[in-house]
Amino acid sequence: MSLRPPQPHLATQLRAEAGARLVLRGVAINALLAAVKFAGGIFGNTYALIADGAESLLDIFSSSLVWAGFQVAARPPDANHPYGHGKAEAVAALAVAGFIFAMAGWVGYHAVHEIITPHRGPAWWTLLVLAGVVVIKIVLSRQMAAASEEAGSTALGVEALHHWSDALTSAAAFVGITIALVGGKGWEAADDWAALFACVVIAFNGGGMVMKAMGDVMDAAVAQTFENEVRSLALTVPGVIALDKMRMRKSGLSYLVDIQIRVNGSLTVRAGHDIAHAVKDALIASARHRISDVTVHVEPAD
Incomplete structure (x- = not known):
């Protein structure tokens, strides 16, 4: 029998569903851009646009991985996953970063081939296609980055970087x-050199994406400023005299907290339990910090 997810996990589920919808919109746009780029590259005689089109096709596949990651991350905790399924989001981001490295290698290989192979120069109107692509991708990147910041999503952050690299x-x-x-005869390979340069940019961004996703998978420490905010919030709970250790880790779109509080040593077990429960409720109730579960350990202050 499945249990109804508690409220903090329901909030996580809603954030995951909103992220999935944004990713699907990006998939539709990338499909359209891929068709436009391939047509422009073939008829405009420019490999840079064909390489860009291939990247858009890969974007569709990688974005589908992110979408699938959100579908899994939205599931509530169960008997086999008591902390929820949030790590699926970071795993999806890591997979996308891997595909980005593969794409950089593929584009680089073919760019070198085009550089050493004589061919005609590109058509002027392909510049119009590229200008439109740049504008669309910058808008998508900013939207994804804003959504990533709001939801605390590594996968959306990777998608934002992906659109920016595009x-x-x-x-x-x-x-x-x-x-x-402008250069005319003898400069036909300039766009191929540009595609080769783009590979370096893609690989560099891919490295940043891998580090960010690996941080989530390996339970890297949260930023000190973020931890300090949570500590300050816990100290506002009546009955909490001081804090000892606190550990936080990101799990998908939310955070898990282990905290040790100090209370008056003469209090009853019941009173200490009530204070611990109040700390947990206060942290989970903070929508800004997106905390889905808290484990509180109580120690006497004297």
Whole structure:
């Protein structure tokens, strides 16, 4: 028999569902952009746009992984996963980062091939396509970054970086094609060099994404300022004299807290329990901190 998820996990579920909807919108936009880029690359004779189109196809697949991660992360705790399924979100982000590295290698290999293979220069109108792509990708990146900050989502943060790297690669292609058009004969490979430069940018961003996702998977410590805020909140609970140890870890879209409080040593067990419960309720009730579970250990102050 399944139990109704407690309120903090319900809030996590709602954040996961909102993130999944935003990712699906990005998938639809990437599908449209991929078609436009491939058409522009083939008919405009520019490999930079074809490489950009291939990246958009990979974006669709990687975004689908993020969407699947959100679907799993939205599930409430169960007998096999008492802390919930939040880690699925970080695992999905890690998988996407891996695909980004693979994409950088694929694009780089083919860019080198195009550089050493003589070919015609790109068409001028491909610049219009790239300009539109850059604008769309910057808008998507900002929306994803804002949603990531609001939901505390590593996967959405990775998606935001992914869209930003797309904007950078398209901008590099724009510069390369412009150089090829202005330079004329002998500069046909400028857009291919731009695609090669884009690979470096993609790989660099991929490294940042891996570190961020690995931090969640390996239960890295939260920022000290964030921990201090939670400590201050716990100290406002009546009956809490001091705090000893506190550990926090991120689990998907929420945080898990282990905290040790000190209370008056002459209090009864019942009174100490009530204070501990009040601390737990206060931390979970703080929507800003997105805490889904708290374990409180009580120690006498004297």
